[in-house]
Amino acid sequence: MALLSPTLRGIVAAWTLFALVAYASPVDNVKRDSLSSIPSGWLMHEDLPSAETMITLQVGLKQQKVDKLIEALYEVSDPDHKRYGNHLSKEQVEALVQPHPSSLAAVDDWLTSCGVDPASATRSPAKDWLTVTVPISLAEQLVNAKYRTFNHMESKRKVVRSLEYNLPASVSEHIDVIHPTTFFGSSSLTVTTPSRKRSVPLESGSLNSTGDPCTSQPFNLITPACLMHLYRFDDYVPRAASKNRLGVVNYEGDLAVNSDLQSFFTQFRPDAVNSTFGIQSVGGGIISTNFSSDEASLDVQWAMGLTSPTPVTVYSVGSHAEDGLDVSDPQGDPFLGWALFVLNQTTPPQVFTTSYADTESAVPVDYAKRLCNTFAQLGARGISVIFGSGDSGVDNDVDCSAVTDTTPFQPSFPGGCPFFTSVGGTIGINPEFGVGGPVSPPSNYRGSGGGFSNKITSENIQVFPRPSYQDKAVSAYLKNLGSTYEGLFNRSGRAYPDIAAQSNNFAIVLDGETDGDSGTSASGPVVAAVISLLNDFLLSKGKPPLGFINPWLYSKGFKGLNDILIGQSEGCNGRGFNSSTGWDPVTGLGTPDFLNLQRLL
Numbered sequence: 328m329a330l331l332s333p334t335l336r337g338i339v340a341a342w343t344l345f346a347l348v349a350y351a352s353p354v355d356n357v358k359r360d361s362l363s364s365i366p367s368g369w370l371m372h373e374d375l376p377s378a379e380t381m382i383t384l385q386v387g388l389k390q391q392k393v394d395k396l397i398e399a400l401y402e403v404s405d406p407d408h409k410r411y412g413n414h415l416s417k418e419q420v421e422a423l424v425q426p427h428p429s430s431l432a433a434v435d436d437w438l439t440s441c442g443v444d445p446a447s448a449t450r451s452p453a454k455d456w457l458t459v460t461v462p463i464s465l466a467e468q469l470v471n472a473k474y475r476t477f478n479h480m481e482s483k484r485k486v487v488r489s490l491e492y493n494l495p496a497s498v499s500e501h502i503d504v505i506h507p508t509t510f511f512g513s514s515s516l517t518v519t520t521p522s523r524k525r526s527v528p529l530e531s532g533s534l535n536s537t538g539d540p541c542t543s544q545p546f547n548l549i550t551p552a553c554l555m556h557l558y559r560f561d562d563y564v565p566r567a568a569s570k571n572r573l574g575v576v577n578y579e580g581d582l583a584v585n586s587d588l589q590s591f592f593t594q595f596r597p598d599a600v601n602s603t604f605g606i607q608s609v610g611g612g613i614i615s616t617n618f619s620s621d622e623a624s625l626d627v628q629w630a631m632g633l634t635s636p637t638p639v640t641v642y643s644v645g646s647h648a649e650d651g652l653d654v655s656d657p658q659g660d661p662f663l664g665w666a667l668f669v670l671n672q673t674t675p676p677q678v679f680t681t682s683y684a685d686t687e688s689a690v691p692v693d694y695a696k697r698l699c700n701t702f703a704q705l706g707a708r709g710i711s712v713i714f715g716s717g718d719s720g721v722d723n724d725v726d727c728s729a730v731t732d733t734t735p736f737q738p739s740f741p742g743g744c745p746f747f748t749s750v751g752g753t754i755g756i757n758p759e760f761g762v763g764g765p766v767s768p769p770s771n772y773r774g775s776g777g778g779f780s781n782k783i784t785s786e787n788i789q790v791f792p793r794p795s796y797q798d799k800a801v802s803a804y805l806k807n808l809g810s811t812y813e814g815l816f817n818r819s820g821r822a823y824p825d826i827a828a829q830s831n832n833f834a835i836v837l838d839g840e841t842d843g844d845s846g847t848s849a850s851g852p853v854v855a856a857v858i859s860l861l862n863d864f865l866l867s868k869g870k871p872p873l874g875f876i877n878p879w880l881y882s883k884g885f886k887g888l889n890d891i892l893i894g895q896s897e898g899c900n901g902r903g904f905n906s907s908t909g910w911d912p913v914t915g916l917g918t919p920d921f922l923n924l925q926r927l928l
Contacts, residue, residue, distance in 0.1 A: 355495055362491065368479055369480070370480055372475065375473075377463070379463070381463075382474070382487060384460075384461070384469065384470075385457070388434060388454070388456070389427070393703075396420065400707040400875060403415065403707065403709075404875040404876075412870065412871040415709075425454055425455060430502075433497060441465060441469050442468070474487050474488065486507070486511065492508040503697050506694055509691050510691050512690065540553045540555075549829055553756075554853060558919050565636060565863045568638065571866055576642045576681035577612075577644065581623040581643075582613055582615070582643055583619075583628065587838070588631070588836070604631065604639045604641050607642045607668070609668045612642070612643030624837050625835050625844050627641060629856070630856060637860070662681075670708075680713040681714055684717055684742065685741075687780065690782075695741070695743075711872070711875065713750060714749055716823055719773050719776060720763055720898035720902075722737050723737050723776060727900060735814075736815050737898075738823075742778070749824035751823075751824035751826070751914045752914075754830065758891075759891055762775040763897035766894055775827065775830070775896055777904060777911075778823065779821065779822050780821040793821055793822060800910035803909055804822075808904075826917065827850060827891060828854050832845055865928060885916040887927050890917045891914040
C-alpha cells in the first residue's frame with residue numbers, strides 16, 4: 328500500500344478535510360471533533376480502506392448522574408467525611424452512570440436509521456457503553472465522516488481513523504464519545520524506556536546478607552531488601568493475604584516470564600520461591616509467552632517482591648491487531664478497555680499499578696474526560712489506581728530539537744486526570760533526590776515526569792482544573808515559583824505527581840540475566856506495593872481499603888512522607904521545575920515512610 332510523498336501530503340490532507348466537511352450535512356449534524364491536520368508522526372495512505380473492512384466502534388452514552396458519582400467518590404475518600412471508607416458497590420456505581428432512557432432510545436433509533444440492528448450491539452452492565460462491529464461503509468454513515476488508513480512513521484503501526492466526526496443533532500446530546508475516530512495517540516504507550524545496565528552474576532541469597540541492604544549489593548542495584556528497609560516496611564508481615572490483592576496492568580503484548588520471576592525470587596526473596604501470579608486476559612491480551620519484557624518483568628517482579636505473599640494478578644491487555652491494521656481493537660489506546668473490564672468484575676484487586684502513558688495533546692478531549700470519569704468509578708468502588716508520571720520531565724514524548732524557550736511544556740496523559748495517583752521518581756539513598764537536572768542517571772531517563780494539565784476544550788474551557796484537594800499544597804509551590812516559566816504551563820491545571828519513590832537501577836531478571844532498570848515504571852509498583860500493604864493492615868483490622876488515596880494524602884498522609892528537597896523535572900534543553908519544601912512537580916508530596924503512614928490510618 329503506497330504512502331503519500333511529503334509534497335502531496337499537504338494537498339491530500341486539505342482535500343480530505345474538505346471531503347469530510349462535505350460528507351456531513353450542515354443542517355442536521357453536529358461536529359463532535361475535528362483535526363486541522365494529520366497528527367505529527369503519522370502518514371495517510373493514498374488508498375482508501377475497503378468498504379467491507381470491519382471496524383469496531385465503542386459508543387459512550389451520556390451518563391445520567393456522573394456528577395453524583397464524583398460527589399460520592401470525594402465523600403468516601405475524604406477522611407474527614409462521615410462516609411469515609413464506605414465505598415460503593417458495583418451495582419451502586421452502575422446505577423449512577425446508567426444513561427437516561429431517552430438516551431438509550433435515541434441511540435437505538437440512530438443505529439436503526441443507519442442500518443445497524445441495535446440487538447447486534449454489546450452493552451456494558453450499566454448500558455453506558457455500546458460496542459458495534461460494522462463494515463467501514465456503515466461506520467462512515469454512523470459518524471458522517473470518511474475513514475482513512477494512517478501509518479505511524481516510527482512504529483510502523485497502521486490504524487483506520489477519521490480527521491473529523493459528526494453526529495445527527497437528534498443523538499449528539501446523548502453521546503459523550505465514539506471511539507476510535509479522531510484518536511491517534513502517540514507511537515507507544517510505554518512511560519519509560521528501561522535501560523538495562525549490566526549482567527550481574529549473583530549467588531542465591533547473596534543480597535540478603537547482613538549489613539545495610541542498600542549498600543551491600545554489587546553495582547549499587549536497588550533490591551527489594553533495600554527498598555523495604557529504606558521505606559521502613561522490612562519488618563511488616565502481611566496478615567490479610569486472603570482478602571487483599573494487587574493488580575499489575577501490562578499492554579502491547581508485554582508479559583513476565585515465570586522462569587525469570589523464580590530467578591528473581593531466588594536471589595532477592597527466597598521465601599517467595601514458587602509463588603506465581605494470576606493472569607486476566609483483556610481484549611485478547613496474551614496469557615503466556617517465552618519472550619521476556621523489560622516492562623512486565625519490572626512490574627511483576629517488584630510488585631510480588633515487595634508484597635509477598637499478597638496475591639498479584641496481571642491484567643494482560645490486548646492492543647494493536649497482529650496484522651498491523653488497528654481496526655479490531657476498539658480502544659486504540661487500551662486504558663479504557665482495561666478499566667471497563669475491571670468495572671465489570673465483582674471483586675477486583677484493591678490496587679492497580681500501570682507503567683504506561685500517552686501524551687495529553689494526542690488524546691481527544693471527549694475521550695480524555697470519559698476515561699478520567701471511568702477512573703472515578705474505580706475509585707468510588709475503593710480501588711487505588713497508580714500511574715508512573717513519565718521519564719521526560721516537563722516535555723513528555725517531545726522531539727527536543729524542535730523545542731525553544733517559548734515552547735509550552737507537554738504533560739503526559741492521563742497525568743491530568745484528578746482521580747488516580749501519579750508517581751514520580753527519585754534517586755540516591757540518604758538523601759533521596761528527585762530525578763532530573765544534576766542528579767539524572769546515566770541513561771535515557773531524563774527526569775521525573777511532572778507538571779500541570781493544560782488540556783482545554785474548543786470553547787477554551789479547562790478539562791482538568793486543579794482539584795480542591797491540591798489547592799493548599801500546589802498554591803504554596805506556585806507562590807514560591809513566582810513568574811518562572813510564565814506562559815509555558817497552566818497554573819490552574821491538575822498538578823502531578825502526587826507522590827514519588829526510588830526509580831533508578833532496579834534489579835530485575837531478564838532472559839535469565841540480572842540487570843538494572845530505571846524509570847517511573849519502577850517507582851509506580853513501589854508505591855502500589857506500599858498502598859497494598861497499608862490495605863493489608865486495614866483489612867486485618869476489619870477496616871475498608873484506602874481506595875482513592877489522594878484526598879487522604881493531601882490532608883493527612885503527607886505527614887507520613889519524606890519531603891524531597893533537591894531535583895528537577897528536567898525536560899528538553901535543561902528546562903524543568905525544581906524540587907522544594909512541600910509539594911513540587913518533581914516528587915509530589917514526597918516518598919513513603921510505611922511506619923509513619925501506618926500510624927496515620
